[in-house]
Amino acid sequence: MGDKLLGVAALPDGQRRRGLHQGLEQLLEPQLSEEQIMVIAGIPREEIRHTRAVQDWLAEGRQEGEANVTLRLLTRRCGLLNEATTARIQALPLEQLETLAEALLDFQGPADLAAWLAAHA
Template structure:
């Protein structure tokens, strides 16, 4: 199973899950974007980096690595990538690092030379085998599903779906969690078709519910708003927080219209004028 890509997709969908794993509030993820960062000079790539947005109060950069294969020189590579990034970004205010292992036996023996890093409060190691079986967090439940035995996968997936449905999350996260559960099961049962898995988990009926459809539509709207905001930043510079809020409140049709209109923008005043003429009712 391509565990790395699934983990990074989870963090992309819901960054708060990382902080839940560390015993912190998922609200700590507000103001972060999860990205892959390439260190071009040496052809290194940091697969998981939580980069703070310019307006975020906390400007700490979080480096995240998922390590499911034993690698005796893992720490040499990991810390090299981090310090190369810091060298190329001297304006970095602070940093934290998280390594996620399925179990303790995967972690390589680390030499004395790394004691300053591994014993500091900047480096966190998470062992999924240590997670409590009964948790209220859907995000942590996804982590448990990834490392579950095949015999328990379907039962755990159904329990997660039931928990998500009972919480009636009428927001993008509900639809995203369902899609992630399905993706994990697809990877764990490659011999089954997606239709067979949907039938096995009862997803076909669940996807027809009003709650799912509303969440799916809102998720699409949120994704489009993020894309337009990135385009606006490139076009007219940083978008003020109050304007960001107005954009996020637009309907999907309005966001699509803004995506076309912004091609003619040259300054923030153009955005302000467009929003005044296209307020949501």
């Protein structure tokens, strides 16, 4: 498989794109382990961790995790949140989620959340 991906570079553009797409689909198969992907791609783990794609995935995971924890805490502090408020919080950048997570410790109820969101729009 790794040889197959390397051979794709020599193909004309249209075939190259199809070859890369097929190779990436195989690399991203859910049943493959991290080690199998590293062997197929021929890239050491430490090197791939520093690629833009992996850094983006890690940042996305951190943002989603922070949003989930913050939403759980807000639900306990403010009660059930409506879909619009939930979506708005999930869309916040990581830095704002961290700020909200700290601020919610002082919230007395939903009005404090509404005021925070209005102030940080």
